[in-house]
Amino acid sequence: METNPVLLLINPWIYDVAAYDFFARPLGLLYLASFLSSRGYKVHFLDCLDTPHARHGAFGTGRYPKEILPTPPALLGVPRRYGRYGSSEADFQARLTAVPRPDAILVTSLMTYWYPGVQAAIRLARVQFPGVPVILGGIYASLCPEHAREHSGADVVISGPGEEDIFPQLAALGLPAPQGGPEGPPLSLDDLPYPALHLLSHLSYLPLLTSRGCPLDCDYCASRQLQPQFRRRRPLAVVEEIAYWQERLGLTDVAFYDDALLLDADRHLLVILEELSRRGLVCRCHTPNGLHARYITQEVAGWLKRAQFATLRLGVETTALGSARLDHKLQAGELEAALAYLQEAGFRREEIGVYLLLGLPEQDEEEVITSIRRVKELGATPVLALYSPIPGTALWPRAVASCRFDLQSDPLYHNNSLFPCWPQFSWERYTHLKRLAAA
Ligand code: B12
Ligand code: SF4
Known part of the structure; x- marks a missing residue:
């Protein structure tokens, strides 16, 4: 009797000087897991970050367990201890032994500078399953494919959305197609099965995507x-998914991962929120990835409040206006209006976080100070987001030019904790700005 091919999917550890589970789940790999299962593959899922939190935060967030490791030379200047976040190596090995020998191993990747975690997971998986081909995809694989080909230890590196390329790649590796399953990519997002959240053991909130991509193209963004x-996706299909997971997993916190959640809100997010309310589905919502301030109208703000959005983050970059802006998302008066609407709707200062980007190439420190003050004046909380340079973005050449390190030589230098593109950087300066933001 012929059996369908077996795949092992792995989400590697984070290797870094800092990491926190702020609504972070490997949603891309979870989508791929359910997509491949729906096409007949037998899928095993191993997530190095699916551990109980070492310390719990609000709404299901929390600290990952950490094991201290020797700091790589590139990060020696950072006064924090480097380490592996997530499960222990022994636990990972034990879980590998419990998996039957797969026909292929599929590994995901997130931040480019977390690649040592990818290398470690691949190395151990190869020890357990010698001769099994390893395919790497995800964000690091898409943004640094050359580096990944040379250094990750994978046999194949795939860039971009995995649903589109995975079948030809599996076929090229000699895997037989599963019986009966059609082999083409999905026609639309609504054709994708829900991400395989049920495979996680320590899920404390629902990670949710109602869309993919963004119609804007800011200079620093990938x-x-x-x-x-x-x-x-169809708004009502999103509601169905929330209802499905709530019933199955009993979770009320929902974290939206969308890049452009509020775009055309009348026909998208508001339809979702109205339907949730009509069906009496109670959620507490979070937007760890920034929202566009310009789309926050009085009506949108009212709905965000009614639908219990508890963690709001607006992606603003800087409050300075004019041609020097690197994004294409804020015009005069838009932040002021958005914050006024949110306050009128009942959001308190501490509930409205405004991301300000720090450490951009050629950024004027005074401008950051002005932005921090302005956000506070407007009754919101400034949240400093540290710039991570990304290859292939419009800002990359300026990032390379202003970087204190050889940015192109190693993605470890993309680590935002290094403030790689802030020439006058010092920990005293950063601490000063952080205190100003927190005061
Ligand atoms: C949601 C999100 C977050 C969430 C959590 C994400 C998580 N899961 O951990 C939050 C808000 C917490 C976050 C935080 C940060 N983020 Co972020 N985030 C994203 C975002 C918007 C979406 C990622 C996502 O889940 N996409 C949805 C899934 C479906 O897509 P996917 O993972 O790419 O998977 C697809 C493909 O890659 C592929 N695939 C994936 N795995 C595999 C495996 C195989 C084998 C194959 C074949 C294919 C494949 O198929 C999947 C399905 O199509 C991306 C930008 C973007 N649009 O992608 C930035 C992004 C990844 N973040 C970025 C940054 C900079 C950060 C921060 C450092 C921001 C800051 N300054 O504080 C922090 C650091 C996080 C930390 N924990 O330390 C950068 C990456 C920078 C870098 N150097 O790598 C990005 C690219 C945004 C940008 N600036 O352009 N982030
Ligand atoms: S920074 Fe935000 S608005 Fe700009 S392109 Fe990226 S996701 Fe879109």
Whole structure:
């Protein structure tokens, strides 16, 4: 009797000086897991970050367990201890032994500078399953494919959305197609099965995507490279998914991962929120990935409040206006209006976080201070987001030019904790800005 091919999917550890589970789940790999299962593959899922939190935060967030490791030379200047976040190596090995020998191993990747975690997971998986081909995809694989080919230890590196390329790659490796399953990519996002959240053991919130990509193209952002098209799901299909998971997993916290959640809100997010309310589905919502301030109207703000959005983050970059802006998402008066609407709707200062990017090439420190003050004046909380340079973005050449390190030589230098593109950087300066933001 012929059996369908067996795949082992792995989400590697984070290797870094800092990491926190702020609504972070490997949603890309979870989508791929359910997609491949629906096409007949037998899928085993191993997530190095699916551990109980070492310390719990609000709404299901928390600290990952950490094991201290020797700091790589590139990060020696950072006064924090380097380490492996997630499960222990012994636990990973034990879980590998429990898996039957797969026909292929599929590994995901997130931040480019977390690649040592990818290398470690691949190395151990190869020890357990010698001769089994390893395919690497995800964000690091898409943004640094050359580096990944040379250094990750994978046999094949795939860039971009995995649903589109995975079948030809599996076939090229000699895997037989599963019986009966059609082999083409999905026609639309609504044709994809729900991500395989049920495979996680320590899920404390629902990670949710109602769309992929972003129609804008800010100079520092990789969204276009990762998801070339902006696509959206049917709003009512999103509600069905929330209802499905709530019933199955009993979770009420929902974290939206969308890059452009509020775009055309009348026909998208508001339809979702109205339907949730009509069906009496109670959620507490979070937007760890920034929202566009310009789309926050009085009506949108009212709905965000009614639908219990508890963690709001607006992606603003800087409050300075004019041609020097690197994004294409804020015009005069838009932040002021958005914050006024949110306050009128009942959001308190501490509930409205405004991301300000720090450490951009040639950024004027005074401008950051002005932005921090302005956000506070407007009754919101400034949240400093540290710039991580990304190859292939419009800002990359300026990032390379202003970087204190050889940025092109090693993705470890993309680590935002290094403030690689802030020439006058010092920990005292950063601490000063952080205190100003927190005061
Ligand atoms: C949601 C999100 C977050 C969430 C959590 C994400 C998580 N899961 O951990 C939050 C808000 C916490 C977050 C935080 C940060 N993020 Co972020 N984030 C994203 C975002 C918007 C979406 C990622 C995602 O889940 N996409 C949805 C899934 C479906 O897509 P996917 O993972 O890419 O998977 C697809 C493909 O890659 C592929 N695939 C995936 N795995 C595999 C495996 C195989 C074998 C194959 C074949 C294919 C494949 O198929 C999948 C399905 O199509 C991306 C930008 C983007 N548009 O992708 C930035 C992004 C990844 N983040 C980025 C940054 C900079 C950060 C921060 C450092 C921001 C800051 N300054 O504080 C922090 C650091 C996080 C930390 N924990 O330390 C950068 C990456 C920078 C880098 N150097 O790598 C990105 C690219 C945004 C940008 N600036 O352009 N982030
Ligand atoms: S609006 Fe946000 S997601 Fe879209 S391109 Fe700009 S930074 Fe990226």
